[in-house]
Structures are given as C-alpha cells and as structure tokens.
Amino acid sequence: MYCIGCGAKIQTEAKNALGFLPAGALKKKIAERDQMEAVQAGDEGSEASIKTEDLYCQRCFRLRHYNEIAPTSLTDADFLRLLKEIGQHDALIVNVVDIFDFNGSLIPNLHKLTGGNDLLMVANKRDVLPKSLKVGKLTAWLREQAASRSLKPKDILVTSAQNKDDVAELMEAIEYYRRGRDVYVVGVTNVGKSTLINAIIKSASGSEDVITTSRFPGTTLDKIEIPLDEDSALIDTPGIIHRGQIAHYLEPEDLKYVSPRKEIKPKTYQLDPEQTLFFGGLARFDFISGERQGMTAYFDNEINVHRTKLEGATEFYEKHKGELLAPALVGAKLVRREFKITDKSDIVFSGLGWVRVPQKAVVAAWVPEGVDVVVRKALI
Ligand code: GDP
Numbered sequence: 174m175y176c177i178g179c180g181a182k183i184q185t186e187a188k189n190a191l192g193f194l195p196a197g198a199l200k201k202k203i204a205e206r207d208q209m210e211a212v213q214a215g216d217e218g219s220e221a222s223i224k225t226e227d228l229y230c231q232r233c234f235r236l237r238h239y240n241e242i243a244p245t246s247l248t249d250a251d252f253l254r255l256l257k258e259i260g261q262h263d264a265l266i267v268n269v270v271d272i273f274d275f276n277g278s279l280i281p282n283l284h285k286l287t288g289g290n291d292l293l294m295v296a297n298k299r300d301v302l303p304k305s306l307k308v309g310k311l312t313a314w315l316r317e318q319a320a321s322r323s324l325k326p327k328d329i330l331v332t333s334a335q336n337k338d339d340v341a342e343l344m345e346a347i348e349y350y351r352r353g354r355d356v357y358v359v360g361v362t363n364v365g366k367s368t369l370i371n372a373i374i375k376s377a378s379g380s381e382d383v384i385t386t387s388r389f390p391g392t393t394l395d396k397i398e399i400p401l402d403e404d405s406a407l408i409d410t411p412g413i414i415h416r417g418q419i420a421h422y423l424e425p426e427d428l429k430y431v432s433p434r435k436e437i438k439p440k441t442y443q444l445d446p447e448q449t450l451f452f453g454g455l456a457r458f459d460f461i462s463g464e465r466q467g468m469t470a471y472f473d474n475e476i477n478v479h480r481t482k483l484e485g486a487t488e489f490y491e492k493h494k495g496e497l498l499a500p501a502l503v504g505a506k507l508v509r510r511e512f513k514i515t516d517k518s519d520i521v522f523s524g525l526g527w528v529r530v531p532q533k534a535v536v537a538a539w540v541p542e543g544v545d546v547v548v549r550k551a552l553i
Contacts, residue, residue, distance in 0.1 A: 178233025260288025454501025463534030
C-alpha cells in the first residue's frame, strides 16, 4: 500500500519516517474500504457511485487538512540522491542548522552535493543561547565554522522559529537571494526545519491562499512544495538523520534534555585537575591536567551536573547511573576520548551541550557509544 499523496510505502512502525500511519488508523481505513467494496459489489448495475477511500500517510493527511508539515527523515542513500538532484537544478539552497547543536546539524559534504548553487544558512534556535551573545559575534563564528567545512553561504541568518519577526526576515532574505529561482530547504532532523516551514506557510497564507502540496507520487523523496510565484516554489525536503546526535539514543521522555525550550543558563565550575563532571548519566567530563580554571557548562537547565573526583569516577557512575546520575541510557556504555586543549575551546557533546575550557588543559569526554564529540573554537 502506498500513500497517494507522496508515494511513500505505508508503514506503521516508525513515526518519523516516510509513509507512517498509526496502526489503528490503517485498520480503520482497511475496514472502511472493505465495507465500501461490499456495498459496491452489492450495487451491481448502477454506476459504481462510491469510490474506494484514498489512503494518505499521516504526514500528507496533516498537510491536506491542516496545511501543517510534520518532520520526516530519510535514509542516507535517499538523502544523497535528493541532494544530487538538487545540485542539478539552478536553485537557492536554504540550509537550516541548530545553533545549540551546530556540529551535529551540518550535512556532510553539502558543498560538494549542491552543485555550486547559492547557499543561505539559517541558524535556528537562537532563543536557547544566552541573550548576552551578540548576533554579530555569533554570525562571524558561524561563518568561520561553515568555512572550515568548505561552506560559503551568501548570507547567514539567525532565527528563532517562534519569533514572527525572524520568520518575516527569513522570507525577505529568501526572496532577495532566490532571484526568481526555486528554493530547496534542507537540514538534518531536529533543527526546527518543519517549525520554520509551518511558520512560513502560516504567514504566507495570511496574505494569499497558499496551498501546499506533497506532490511527487511514485518517488520516495517526499518533497513538499509551497508556491512562491507563477513558476517557482519553495521545496521542503525530509530531514537527514545524523546518527552522531544524542537524540537518536534517548527514550522519548528524555528528549526534552536535548531540545532546550528556554535560554540556557551557563554554569561555571572552578575545577582542579583530577576532577570530573557528570551531566546526568549521559556524559562525563574529566579535567586531567592543567591549571585550576573556571570551566563553563552549557547544557539544558534541567540536566543535573554532578562534580566528583576523577579517581573512582567510573565506579561512581556504575553505582549511581539512572538514579543520582539521571537520565541515563539503558545498557549503554560511556566511551572515553582524550583531548589536549591549547586555546580556549568548547568540548561539544553532540546535541547535549558543551563545556568551555578557557586555558591549556588535558581533558577527556565520555559519551554513549555512537555519539559524536567535537572540539571547536569557543563560541562564547
Ligand atoms: P525538524 O526535524 O528539523 O523538522 O525539526 P522540528 O521542527 O520538528 O523541531 C525539532 C524540535 O525543536 C521541536 O521540539 C521544536 O519545538 C524545537 N524547535 C524548533 N525551532 C525552535 C526554536 O527556534 N527554538 C527552540 N527553543 N526550539 C525550537
């Protein structure tokens, strides 16, 4: 069975993947269809007046009825195919990234795949970062980080998807940079791409009646088109899954720890060498050697930070994970990586937060197996 909106194969298992329909809804649809077929069969002679009910996945259903886009994700192979396809069009690429999880939200090799098209970078979730951080400084940092990945955006816009002014500014920038061309919006999952697109649809439908369509039947590339003018459109593409993000390892009830809703309050700890910080039961930071210094943790306000001695920290973790050190991943082991810091840097626990190390130090970062750890130039 396939969704008649987007062509994806109907499935009832993975909520955020293509073609999802809750099992109950699918059962109901099948029952409705059987009933209708029975009526049609008993109605011989007259023109078959009742048509078989159309089958839509949940995403297309919501889009049709509420003009609202739900996030979906693609396999890597599908996503690469999609990016290649974009590279063959003369279009503006809008890449949405999450400022709180910048490294985790970059698309590997985006620059190679988009075929020299103009790029507009949208750094979303600015509301999560301390207000004291100036947009100019943030933009300069983002530009430097993008350049280190060979990305040279025409412009970088800092947004909060909930902020109407930001959405209006984004639309203006898109209109300015697209120069009449189609616009492809790309991003990894969880960066807030759907929230932004829904805000765009909402603000656009205020002035004219925007009809969004999920209209690529027969392909598995579930793209959503929002018409911009007579012959061009804004095309929303599914999010790519970045497996190094901690979100993919968490239980649904713990996802709140990696999607901060409010401005994060940095916490500074004066640390001596051979001290350890635990971030709930999800990550661990060891200060191994160096001078006593103030290390600042940027994590969701609800993550419990626990300081202890490096010596015995492993036993401490084993004893207290899931209780004093919560949340923790069931059955997961923390894996250690050591870093020698020479200049003020952030040790980033992908998607969870980061620790700012201001001076020379040797440190270790522990994360669940599979989760990325990155060292970068300090953001703040
Ligand atoms: P997508 O997977 O990129 O489409 O991301 P979603 O739009 O589904 O958003 C992922 C999560 O981030 C959701 O919990 C959103 O509520 C949240 N989110 C989206 N935009 C923002 C933002 O600007 N600020 C904050 N704090 N959260 C956001």
